[in-house]
Amino acid sequence: MATRTLPKTDVVIVGGGWTGLTAAYELAHAGQRCVVLERGQNRHTATSFAGPEEHDELKYALRHGHMQDLKKETLTFRNNRDQQALPMRRLGSFLPGTGLGGAGIHWNGQIWRPLPSDLEMRSHYEDRYGSQFIPDDLTIQDWGVTYDELEPHLDFFERICGAAGYAGNLNGETRAGGNVFEGQRSADYPNPAMKQPISNTLFGKAAEKLGYNPFPMPSANVTQAYENPYGAQLHPCTYCGFCERFGCGYFAKADPIICVYDRIKDHDNFEIRFEAQVLRVEKSEDGQTATGVTYLGEDGVEVFQPADTVCLNAYGLWNVHLMLVSDLGKPYDPATRTGVVGRNYAYQTVAAVDAFFDSDVITNPFMGAGALGVVVDDFNGDNFDHAELGFLGGGYIACKQYNGRPISYQPTPEGTPAWGGDWKRAVRENYNHHGDLVIHGSSVSTHENYLDLDPTWTDAYGRPLLRMTFNFPDNDRKMGDYVMNRAVEIAQEMDNVTSVSSVNMAAKGKDYSIVPYQTTHNAGGAVMGTDPTTSVVNRFGQMWDHHNVFVFGACLFPQNPGYNPTGPLMGLAYWTLDHMKTDYLSNPRPLMDA
Ligand SMILES: Cc1cc2nc3c(=O)[nH]c(=O)nc-3n(C[C@H](O)[C@H](O)[C@H](O)COP(=O)(O)OP(=O)(O)OC[C@H]3O[C@@H](n4cnc5c(N)ncnc54)[C@H](O)[C@@H]3O)c2cc1C
Ligand code: SF4
Numbered sequence: 001m002a003t004r005t006l007p008k009t010d011v012v013i014v015g016g017g018w019t020g021l022t023a024a025y026e027l028a029h030a031g032q033r034c035v036v037l038e039r040g041q042n043r044h045t046a047t048s049f050a051g052p053e054e055h056d057e058l059k060y061a062l063r064h065g066h067m068q069d070l071k072k073e074t075l076t077f078r079n080n081r082d083q084q085a086l087p088m089r090r091l092g093s094f095l096p097g098t099g100l101g102g103a104g105i106h107w108n109g110q111i112w113r114p115l116p117s118d119l120e121m122r123s124h125y126e127d128r129y130g131s132q133f134i135p136d137d138l139t140i141q142d143w144g145v146t147y148d149e150l151e152p153h154l155d156f157f158e159r160i161c162g163a164a165g166y167a168g169n170l171n172g173e174t175r176a177g178g179n180v181f182e183g184q185r186s187a188d189y190p191n192p193a194m195k196q197p198i199s200n201t202l203f204g205k206a207a208e209k210l211g212y213n214p215f216p217m218p219s220a221n222v223t224q225a226y227e228n229p230y231g232a233q234l235h236p237c238t239y240c241g242f243c244e245r246f247g248c249g250y251f252a253k254a255d256p257i258i259c260v261y262d263r264i265k266d267h268d269n270f271e272i273r274f275e276a277q278v279l280r281v282e283k284s285e286d287g288q289t290a291t292g293v294t295y296l297g298e299d300g301v302e303v304f305q306p307a308d309t310v311c312l313n314a315y316g317l318w319n320v321h322l323m324l325v326s327d328l329g330k331p332y333d334p335a336t337r338t339g340v341v342g343r344n345y346a347y348q349t350v351a352a353v354d355a356f357f358d359s360d361v362i363t364n365p366f367m368g369a370g371a372l373g374v375v376v377d378d379f380n381g382d383n384f385d386h387a388e389l390g391f392l393g394g395g396y397i398a399c400k401q402y403n404g405r406p407i408s409y410q411p412t413p414e415g416t417p418a419w420g421g422d423w424k425r426a427v428r429e430n431y432n433h434h435g436d437l438v439i440h441g442s443s444v445s446t447h448e449n450y451l452d453l454d455p456t457w458t459d460a461y462g463r464p465l466l467r468m469t470f471n472f473p474d475n476d477r478k479m480g481d482y483v484m485n486r487a488v489e490i491a492q493e494m495d496n497v498t499s500v501s502s503v504n505m506a507a508k509g510k511d512y513s514i515v516p517y518q519t520t521h522n523a524g525g526a527v528m529g530t531d532p533t534t535s536v537v538n539r540f541g542q543m544w545d546h547h548n549v550f551v552f553g554a555c556l557f558p559q560n561p562g563y564n565p566t567g568p569l570m571g572l573a574y575w576t577l578d579h580m581k582t583d584y585l586s587n588p589r590p591l592m593d594a
Pocket of ligand 1: 014106278315318
């Protein structure tokens with residue numbers, strides 16, 4: 001029982017990242033009194049992320065200064081149901097955020113849209129390849145929302161971020177130099193694409209020679225002075241190389257503090273409480289609706305915040321955890337394959353290719369940015385013929401220059417010893433002559449990859465930890481190899497390249513590990529859809545079982561497309577908020593029949 005009960009608010013929002021602050025902005029302007037509860041601390045782009053202090057690689061990139069404190073809250077992990085899951089005591093494979101702005105502070109700023117076929121994955125593959133094409137062990141499904149429905153919302157988020165790029169499909173007209181595979185855009189990017197360094201340029205030339213379609217990576221590292229639709233001012237990127245894992249004190253990387261929070265913080269309908277750890281969502285006596293949330297305040301006292309509407313914006317994994325500890329929705333049981341909360345957890349399938357140049361190519365890797373890359377999308381989604389390949393999905397191949405930081409950036413060719421004099425020599429000889437390619441691939445959902453509550457371990461608040469059961473599906477291992485081999489071919493075609501090496505994180509025989517960083521793109525677990533037996537929320541992000549609970553984030557994805565998630569999940573956030581404002585709030589009820 002909470003010790004203190006506060007006056008009721010219209011909307012309580014759990015989490016102050018991209019999705020939470022955006023929900024508060026939109027709903028406060030729609031006349032709703034919004035209370036945001038953020039477990040982390042207050043901070044500000046202008047004062048908290050300024051160089052040179054912010055450019056401390058040890059503190060922020062390696063010791064995870066901006067990220068979640070695992071001593072309070074973590075998860076347990078295992079590869080399959082036969083194993084005993086153990087707590088994740090150090091951050092590694094993914095780096096969830098905490099504090100104002102969430103992980104939107106230390107993200108890279110790669111801002112993507114899904115392909116139209118990504119959103120209708122099951123029906124698309126069945127239509128193109130026949131109903132037998134999808135193996136029985138895959139639980140991929142359609143999202144319940146189409147690209148055309150999401151397009152205005154994807155476009156709006158790009159304008160909020162001042163996205164930089166070059167449209168490949170403008171109002172149905174295909175344009176060379178952009179992503180010719182993308183869905184139709186109603187407008188070009190608000191800002192021109194980033195300037196590319198030599199390695200990325202050579203990659204683009206080689207890809208073109210092989211008949212592919214290179215284009216600049218869409219970027220929320222802004223390229224010129226820009227004012228977003230909320231009135232936020234962004235400045236041009238300096239290519240300082242301290243994007244990923246760091247905040248941007250230059251106001252050049254779009255983040256939720258400058259783009260959203262500063263524009264809403266003084267609104268009468270907006271309130272945010274920091275160090276407010278939400279412990280559970282409370283339900284009405286009949287169990288049909290939520291009545292608010294209970295949180296632990298900074299004084300250590302449990303507080304009940306009643307609300308008409310509850311928005312879960314705590315990051316995908318923690319949204320699922322809150323549902324499970326609050327008994328919201330039916331938990332997924334892999335033995336019977338029934339239930340939905342925790343079902344279809346998916347990740348991202350990553351591989352890397354290193355290209356080493358001769359001494360004529362000087363790359364200056366210390367000049368970089370989180371979304372500085374040249375990309376080919378020819379092997380992403382269903383942009384290529386899968387008929388004879390034995391897998392679904394794909395990934396984009398990017399040559400990128402994010403940073404050349406001293407501790408982590410030490411590329412050496414295959415065969416170099418891992419330490420000692422020869423290693424040092426190889427680092428010195430190759431630091432300035434390296435092309436960095438990544439394969440960023442999709443992750444299909446299966447019956448055996450899921451989230452539930454751990455029967456053994458608890459967090460600092462006495463709640464069972466979230467348990468993650470995950471290994472790479474065979475489908476994704478094959479897909480990763482196939483796309484990686486295409487990337488190797490491009491690397492070998494690049495001018496002045498002397499050697500190429502590659503590694504597939506999902507190679508056959510290699511179990512998924514939570515130790516090396518891969519991506520913070522945890523998806524699924526509270527998926528959207530049109531069938532309550534296979535989805536937690538309906539196509540509007542509203543829980544089937546509790547109509548006044550709305551869910552945001554990548555937990556909604558029924559499987560993970562090949563792209564980074566923030567563009568798609570923010571498109572979905574604006575879609576949900578639009579339906580809340582225009583349809584739900586004036587007449588609260590289920591927006592779809594179960
Ligand atoms: C290093 C890194 C690089 C990335 N780069 C990219 C990229 O280039 N492109 C891309 O698309 N995506 C990228 N991402 C992913 C991106 O950061 C996330 O998709 C995005 O931040 C999700 O927004 P969110 O609002 O769902 O969650 P978050 O940003 O995680 O915000 C959730 C907030 O909720 C708070 N919270 C959680 N639980 C509770 C609770 N119980 N009570 C109160 N508050 C709570 C957290 O403290 C946090 O502030 C990257 C992530 C990382 C870590
Ligand atoms: S590279 Fe650009 S966007 Fe990234 S932190 Fe530096 S100035 Fe900011």
